[in-house]
Amino acid sequence: MSKKKEQVLDVNLFKRLTVYIKPYKGVFFGVLIAVILLAIFTAAIPYITQQAIDQNIAQQKEQDFLYYIIAMLVLLLFQTVCQLLFIYYAGWLGQSVVKDVRVRLFNHILGFKMKYYDNSSVGVLITRAVTDMERIADIFGEGLFMIFRDLLTMLVVSSVMVYMNWKLSLIVFLMLPLVLYATRLFQKYMKRAFEEVRTEVSNLNSFVQERLTGMKILQLFTREDTEYKKFKEINERHKKGWLKTVWYNSIFFPIAELSSSITIGLIAWYGGLNAVMNDTASLGDLTAFIMMIPMLFRPLRQIADKFNTFQMGMVAANRVFKVLDTTSQIDNSGTEEATNFKGDIAFEKVHFSYVDNEEVLKGISLNVKAGQTVAIVGATGAGKSTIINLLNRFYDINSGVIKVDGIDIKTLTLQSLRKQIAVVLQDVFLFADTILNNITLNDTNITQSQVEQAAKDIGIHEFIMSLPNGYQYNVKERGVMLSSGQRQLISFLRAYVTNPSILVLDEATSSIDSHSEQLIQTATDKITQNRTSIIIAHRLATIKKADTIIVMDAGEIVEQGTHEELLAKQSGYYKNLYEVQFLKKEELA
Template sequence: MAESGKAFDFKLFRRLLAFTNAYRLIFYFVAFAAVAMSILAVLRPYLLKRTVDDAFVPQDSNLLVMFVSLMIGVLLLEVLFQFAFIYYANWLGQHVIKDLRVKLFKLMTSFKMQYYDKSAVGRLTTRAVNDIETISSIFSQGLFMIIADLLKMAAIAGFMLYQSWRLSLIAFAVMPIIIYATRIFQRAMKVAFEEVRNQVANLNGFVQERLTGMKIVQIFAREDTEYKQFVAINEKHKKAWVKTVWYNSIFFPIAEMSSSVAIGLIVWFGGLNAAEGGVITLGLIVAFIELAQMLFRPLRQIADKFNSLQMGMVAANRVFAILDTKSHIVNEGTTELDVTKGEIEFKNVRFGYVEGEEVIKDISFKVNSGETIAIVGATGAGKSTIINLLNRFYEINSGEISIDGTSIDEYTLVSLRKEIAVVLQDVFLFADTILNNITLNNPEISEAEVRAAANEIGVSKFIDSLPGKFQYNVKERGAMLSSGQRQLIAFLRAYVSKPGILILDEATSSVDSYSEEMIQTATEKITQDRTSIVIAHRLATIKKADKILVMDAGHIVESGTHQELLKKENGYYRNLYEVQFMTEEAI
């Protein structure tokens, strides 16, 4: 990680520069264009000097035309190289951030769920979009521009010394002031820009969360409270930016005043020397005025471009912090899972989301081929955690989970998750058509297959009632559908994937009776002849299960069929049944 007070992190910069290796020829061309521009920059003042001394003063019209023509030619070459330089520097920057963004997104899709449990979505979005876009400025406005300016300054300084060391010393005398001011400015801006990026991430995170949870904000009349919080966060964001404006407002007047003083001294000393018949000519004075401006202008611009470089480096530091995150499920399995039996076994499995706090405590159970087991228990008992562990969203602390007699660690992650379909309690739908939400853009699943599957599990009538049918856009998070309809889409999504194992977290407390009836039909159809684990919320599902696992505080406290468990005097399931399910059965 870069240090806040450090003006430039070369280690981080070298790491970023490695992304240009794939575009080496373009990189070298941009460097060549920078060198060419520095040489051409010196030619113009030199031709101007010759024009004044050899053509203008002696009034030689032929030489005047020749020198003016040469200056026009040099100017055209400068324009050509500057165009190529700016275009290809930006081209390189865009290609680098494209590669970086793709790498970052691919990495984020492989993170453990635990990483997302602890990370704000708004911040991750800022890293993947805003910060990576800012990195492009390192190439378009920072790195190459600074190198080009430094080369130009070196060429100008060398030419000035060659032409007149006296006038050069006058110009150079002011440079330490500007260099010292630039150094202080760079350090201050580094800290300021880190604060800016922090506040941008906070602002993005806050806005994204509130827009996503706007229903909760309005239900609980939190508009004024959230507005005040936003004002406070926005105020911090403004102050961070104003600090950068303050530093700019101090530095640039100092740099401008210093360069004006240098030009005034050149005119004064050179004019006196020329008036007294010295070695300094009128053409040399005119050339040095332009040379001094060309020398000091890059110094002022370098500070401005260093701002872009600093912002890019701060952004790069944040992006690389994610790239360096070690939060991946170990994917060293080599066996492709092809479910033949669908036998699932948990042996002495222990797990905790937080170190030292186990939520699954030494549980063991077996699901035979084609069986449906129901898991019941109070909230927080560990029911959903079993789903997460079977899919390897989290790594177990100890024990073993196996499918068809082989540990799930030995299977490749892709094949494991392809064979296990999950219908979650909280159904997530993308802002896309119903068809694409079902197939998840899998080209191997045709619309005809989806329609046939919809008929089989009894949800085609509901879909056909929508405008556009399978092409109906459900909008963000499926906002255009009811919770029951969203769950039916999730059932169909699981069914068309033809999984070997099915996991259902069936929550129907918030759905109408018509949707619940369709869900019940869909459940029966998709669990038929397929190994299924159901986190059961309805008595109908529980009674039909081949086995019921009763969980409490991370333990399996009872197991058996519905009738077997009811026979246990003062049993956990019997008490649960009497409190929760008897009313449902009566209805």
């Protein structure tokens, strides 16, 4: 294992994390002051006890005894107040820092290329944004300040011990190296164990998330037993990872406790003999030392325990920063703002590949005039959906140019470009929210009256009003309360209400009822009027109405023209596709 891997504390990582404390440095220093006061109050109580015993109890004097009692009560009160402020504001600081890191992480994730999501596990990203964030909060709430408090308490208590009786202090300090060495070993092995635990937690989250999302497929193909066995294996690895931490704890804490008990025994023996025989140690010294030994050894145990928390937080922070360091954003260096496109679209010798050396588009060139409806047809994998993805700059092309109204889309800001293009996908995604919010996507510039008017324009207002609570109907997660046809209608309205300059439709109407299909056809006719529309065509009616049909095969445009022009070509690709695929579908319908 490399030296870097063996480091108990990654200083650079910790420095990077502390940058997020700067907005809250007032609270940070306030917590530090509370820590310092706690250490002083903690050590002062045994000292006052020693004075009370030696000056009053041992000598059977009542004078000034009440003052010692009052002083102890005042110290206990201050200690309680400092403890309350310390715990609350340390936790507050941790949650505030995590809030800022989480917001930055989510904002960073929002800008990732689609390729990043193609290759990443959703479960892992959820772990980073939720579980790992809570571990980072613990660095401040239960780790860093707790460790500092315990170290400072040990330093102050040790100083008081030496001041009171250096001979007794020597006995205590002789036992410390054993506990310190055990603590160091414990920290090193716990770091490894927690890295393993975080890995297994991510694996478990990913597995569960994917299986819950795909539960219908698992049940359709009766894969419950197989997936159950896989889950047991992953869960077993997760358990073993945690058991390592339990094992290290079960070794360390008894050793620390035994060391503390042995030290108390030695102090009682040696101090007692000195108190009786040569008066080099007083009864007050003996009592104070018995009180202070737990104050010295307990922080050592707590430091090891809190270091576990701190280490888990640092491992989590490392994983989160790896996501933040990921450079998977689309180049958004364009400065021009796209406003109200006319709708001329041009692809000029565009090459593109999702995977290196496996081209999906092989130098295609096409022109779409403003206001035209263009249908793209072709076999699965021909590159139809890729054209949609590239027009919206979900991916960057390898070479070539894509222009809208004669402007290279790379010179436009991403947000302004995408605002001018509305997309209705084949796989409609709806959020667990109301129909209204799924249409507006919480855009405050779009009012409910505008949505209702748009719904009337494309003929689906009555359908929405027939649902319980109308536009306030909650469609639940992924829109499960609606049929596939109804979800498609909502997606049409979502696109139409933004009044886009360019419309892109992945027009899928398979497996929906005839009534929904008729509504979708009406909606399609309405929203494509007077705007440039690119449609991945699945239905013959759409193809016939298109101004131009682009026929694709294996990443190339093999034919283009009107429906009649392409059918006139003997042995043409489109004619064959039409007879085999589209005509058969219409006959079956």
